[in-house]
Every structure is written in structure tokens, then in C-alpha cells.
Amino acid sequence: MPYVPVPKDLNTVKTKVAFNLTKRQLICFFLAAAVGVPAYFLTRGLLGTTGAVLVLLACALPFFLLALYEKNGQPLEKILKHYINTKYRRPKVRPYVTNNLYSAMEKQIILEQEVDRIAGNKKENRPAKRQTADRQAKAADRRRG
Incomplete structure (x- = not known):
């Protein structure tokens, strides 16, 4: 009985079109x-x-290189694209930066305290205005009733 090896990963199998070449190789x-x-x-x-x-x-x-060269399942143009991106387009030093939720909360608390301090002066004025508005409303009710 003939033995034919079947690959476990079928993603690595490439369909051959003509002359035992893939479509990509024929085009190149x-x-x-x-x-x-x-x-x-x-x-x-x-x-x-x-x-x-x-x-x-x-x-x-x-x-020929575009048709035949492949490394880690990637064709040559993808390898060149990654190489150009890492060497020339992206910065060489990429600092590790995180979103520190604790420091964001601290900044928010400081901002709220500053807003409360600024609004604290206005709050002192507001109750007086409200009292006069309440007094005016009560006086208007007395006149009607």
C-alpha cells in the first residue's frame, strides 16, 4: 500500500497552477x-x-527573488516592508508608556479641589442671592394671598 505524507498544517500547502508553480511564481x-x-x-x-x-x-x-524567497511564511515584500518600518519610519527609541490610572485619579482630585476652591467664593454669593430670591417669592405670595 503506498504511503503519502499529509501535512498537519494545511495553511502551508500552496496550490500549484501550472508547471508545478504557484500563481505568484508564474506572475513573477x-x-x-x-x-x-x-x-x-x-x-x-x-x-x-x-x-x-x-x-x-x-x-x-x-x-525571481519576489517569486521564490520566503521566510517564516512571509514573502519578500512583507519582509522588506517590516524592515523599512523598523529601520527608517519608526523611532529607534520607544519608551515604555502606560496609562497610569492612579495618577489620572490624583490629577482629577487636584482639579476638583481647585474647582471647589474657585467655586467656593461663588457659593458664598449664591446663597445670598437665593435668599433674596426666596424672600421676593414669599413676599409675592403674601401679596396675592
């Missing part, structure tokens, strides 16, 4: 040929056959 190889072959024919007269082949390889090599 086509782009390499689309860039490399014209470069060969355009430079063959100037550089000779050997120089033109070197130009063809230099033009097609990035596409």
Missing part, C-alpha cells in the same frame, strides 16, 4: 521575462552577448 516569472528579454535584445548590440546576458540577469533577478 512572466514579469521577469517581460523586463529581461527586451533588455537583452536592446543591449546585445552595444555590450555583446555576455554583457547583455548580465543585464538580463540584473533586470530579472528582483522578480
Whole structure:
């Protein structure tokens, strides 16, 4: 009876489209040929056959790398994106910062105390106004009744 190994993680299995290549590899190889072959024919007269082949390889090599290189399940463009982000776009020193709830509560208490202190002066004036307003309301009731 034939034995066929079945991988435990099916996410690593890639579907092959043609010539035992994935769709990504076929597209990259086509782009390499689309860039490399014209470069060969355009430079063959100037550089000779050997120089033109070197130009063809230099033009097609990035596409081959994009098609074939993979590390930790990530293609080359994702690896390059992460590398550029960590080296150039994000700051080198990233301090550890937390949301300290205790210090936020302390600041809130200090602010409330300051508001109470400021409003404390106004509270002294308010009861007097309220008393006069209450006296005026009682006086109006006496006149009516």
C-alpha cells in the first residue's frame, strides 16, 4: 500500500497552477521575462552577448527573488516592508508608556479641589442671592394671598 505524507498544517500547502508553480511564481516569472528579454535584445548590440546576458540577469533577478524567497511564511515584500518600518519610519527609541490610572485619579482630585476652591467664593454669593430670591417669592405670595 503506498504511503503519502499529509501535512498537519494545511495553511502551508500552496496550490500549484501550472508547471508545478504557484500563481505568484508564474506572475513573477512572466514579469521577469517581460523586463529581461527586451533588455537583452536592446543591449546585445552595444555590450555583446555576455554583457547583455548580465543585464538580463540584473533586470530579472528582483522578480525571481519576489517569486521564490520566503521566510517564516512571509514573502519578500512583507519582509522588506517590516524592515523599512523598523529601520527608517519608526523611532529607534520607544519608551515604555502606560496609562497610569492612579495618577489620572490624583490629577482629577487636584482639579476638583481647585474647582471647589474657585467655586467656593461663588457659593458664598449664591446663597445670598437665593435668599433674596426666596424672600421676593414669599413676599409675592403674601401679596396675592
